[in-house]
Amino acid sequence: MKIDKPTMMAASVGGASSVFAHLGSVIAGAMFAWAILQQFLPQDLRSYVQKYSQRFFRYVYPYIQITFNEYGRERLMRSEAYSAIENYLSSRSSSQAKRLKADLVKSNQSLVLSMDDHEEVSDQYNGVKIWWACGTRGSKVQSSSFHGATVNESGFYKLTFHKMHRDLILEQYLNHVLRQGKEIRFKNQQRKLYTNNGWFWTHVVFEHPATFDTLAMDPIEKQEIIDDLTTFSNNEDFYKRIGRAWKRGYLLFGPPGTGKSTMIAAMANLLNYDIYDLELTAVRDNTSLRRLLIETSSKSIIVIEDIDCSLDLTGQRKKKKKAEEVKDGEATNPEKRVEKDPEGEKASRVTLSGLLNFIDGLWSSCGGERLLVFTTNHIKKLDPALIRKGRMDKHVELSYCRSEAFKVLAKNYLLIDAHHLFDDIGKLLNEVDLTPADVAEHLMPKNASKNVDVCLKSLVGALEEAKEAKLKGEENSEEVKAETKDMVFASSESAESD
Numbered sequence: 001m002k003i004d005k006p007t008m009m010a011a012s013v014g015g016a017s018s019v020f021a022h023l024g025s026v027i028a029g030a031m032f033a034w035a036i037l038q039q040f041l042p043q044d045l046r047s048y049v050q051k052y053s054q055r056f057f058r059y060v061y062p063y064i065q066i067t068f069n070e071y072g073r074e075r076l077m078r079s080e081a082y083s084a085i086e087n088y089l090s091s092r093s094s095s096q097a098k099r100l101k102a103d104l105v106k107s108n109q110s111l112v113l114s115m116d117d118h119e120e121v122s123d124q125y126n127g128v129k130i131w132w133a134c135g136t137r138g139s140k141v142q143s144s145s146f147h148g149a150t151v152n153e154s155g156f157y158k159l160t161f162h163k164m165h166r167d168l169i170l171e172q173y174l175n176h177v178l179r180q181g182k183e184i185r186f187k188n189q190q191r192k193l194y195t196n197n198g199w200f201w202t203h204v205v206f207e208h209p210a211t212f213d214t215l216a217m218d219p220i221e222k223q224e225i226i227d228d229l230t231t232f233s234n235n236e237d238f239y240k241r242i243g244r245a246w247k248r249g250y251l252l253f254g255p256p257g258t259g260k261s262t263m264i265a266a267m268a269n270l271l272n273y274d275i276y277d278l279e280l281t282a283v284r285d286n287t288s289l290r291r292l293l294i295e296t297s298s299k300s301i302i303v304i305e306d307i308d309c310s311l312d313l314t315g316q317r318k319k320k321k322k323a324e325e326v327k328d329g330e331a332t333n334p335e336k337r338v339e340k341d342p343e344g345e346k347a348s349r350v351t352l353s354g355l356l357n358f359i360d361g362l363w364s365s366c367g368g369e370r371l372l373v374f375t376t377n378h379i380k381k382l383d384p385a386l387i388r389k390g391r392m393d394k395h396v397e398l399s400y401c402r403s404e405a406f407k408v409l410a411k412n413y414l415l416i417d418a419h420h421l422f423d424d425i426g427k428l429l430n431e432v433d434l435t436p437a438d439v440a441e442h443l444m445p446k447n448a449s450k451n452v453d454v455c456l457k458s459l460v461g462a463l464e465e466a467k468e469a470k471l472k473g474e475e476n477s478e479e480v481k482a483e484t485k486d487m488v489f490a491s492s493e494s495a496e497s498d
């Protein structure tokens with residue numbers, strides 16, 4: 001059965017004016033009769049008539065309407081449902097509505113269209129037709145304040161459908177609209193990079209260009225990570241079914257300059273997630289940590305970089321280890337030491353158990369889609385409780401640049417897939433340890449013409465130097481070993497003769 005909404009059952013264009021004239025006189029007549037009746041009918045009888053006329057109207061009018069307001073009663077926050085509907089209707093509005101509103105998103109790069117007030121569009125769901133109308137309540141009130149006008153306007157969407165489809169619309173269609181609308185919003189939305197300033201977050205627009213295509217690492221391992229991430233992101237129902245919070249922990253480890261931060265940016269770009277870069281040393285205590293983490297939104301990556309340096313996560317205060325860390329840590333990554341805020345470290349009382357309680361407990365009650373990523377240059381320094389499976393589900397080692405990873409860098413930096421120096425470079429890279437950051441430095445354009453040969457020869461030179469230094473180092477250590485052996489042998493001989 002084909003159902004048409006009454007407002008859409010307009011007569012043909014030719015008879016429209018006579019229909020409206022007739023309708024107008026009927027309404028005017030009814031209003032006049034009602035006004036007269038109100039004069040003479042007693043109060044009780046009047047409300048009785050009102051009640052039954054409404055019932056009658058409901059009975060003959062077979063449509064249900066639902067209104068979604070832009071703001072709640074407090075007018076503080078824009079309703080999420082309203083935004084989701086606006087996004088969901090965007091494509092239908094641009095193809096059906098005659099009057100549209102336009103908005104710019106993503107640094108003015110893309111235009112989002114929505115229907116203007118009093119426009120109406122239709123939608124189909126499982127063969128059922130649905131109508132959406134848009135309107136505004138209130139008005140712009142001119143005020144004498146410095147800002148000129150106070151906006152009291154609030155938009156709304158009105159959904160109309162036949163009452164025989166009530167269950168389908170309420171149980172399935174509305175969920176479908178909200179879910180799709182949120183997805184569209186995430187795609188259009190600019191991603192943000194949040195950092196914590198003490199116990200509150202501040203953010204900037206996140207525009208890191210790294211992707212998994214530009215990340216230099218073993219291609220098989222890379223594909224595994226991409227599959228793992230996309231499976232995680234598409235599996236809300238699975239997590240619900242098995243009763244687990246929709247979260248996944250990644251531990252990225254490896255020497256400095258091997259691409260841990262770059263991989264986090266690539267993850268965010270792949271999944272369209274925001275990043276929350278949590279600086280633990282700036283968090284005073286476990287309560288502040290909990291507050292910060294509760295404020296993180298769904299579809300986000302919460303990152304704790306250099307977790308081994310962030311805090312003493314064995315539950316002891318940082319002070320004890322400070323001398324030791326400065327001694328062995330500065331050699332591996334001097335920059336990190338400079339970044340450390342001694343004030344923050346003094347003030348921070350975040351403990352390992354506070355962090356673990358959050359990872360295990362809090363997310364389960366918050367719901368939402370979140371990745372937790374820890375990075376470290378020294379995996380052995382970490383407490384095993386922190387990185388056990390279930391907390392850190394996937395351990396990814398980012399290591400020195402080998403020939404496969406080099407090919408990715410050459411393609412990105414020099415736009416080449418092959419070169420006669422590739423074989424030599426591949427062999428040398430397998431013999432010495434150079435980080436992708438070091439290799440990339442040699443592939444940066446040396447002059448305006450971006451000479452490929454110059455770049456690759458510079459890399460070969462650096463690799464040969466590194467090989468020579470390695471061989472020398474090995475020879476020296478052999479000599480030292482031999483000398484030590486001789487000394488041990490001599491001292492044991494003298495001990496025996498004694």
Ligand SMILES: Nc1ncnc2c1ncn2[C@@H]1O[C@H](COP(=O)(O)OP(=O)(O)OP(=O)(O)O)[C@@H](O)[C@H]1O
Binds near residue numbers: 215254257436
């Ligand atoms: N695997 C990689 N693929 C592509 N580029 C890389 C890779 N590793 C490093 N780089 C380049 O080197 C620079 C430093 O890399 P990145 O900051 O990601 O390393 P990191 O492992 O996080 O280092 P750290 O431990 O010091 O934080 C980046 O700007 C990036 O361009």
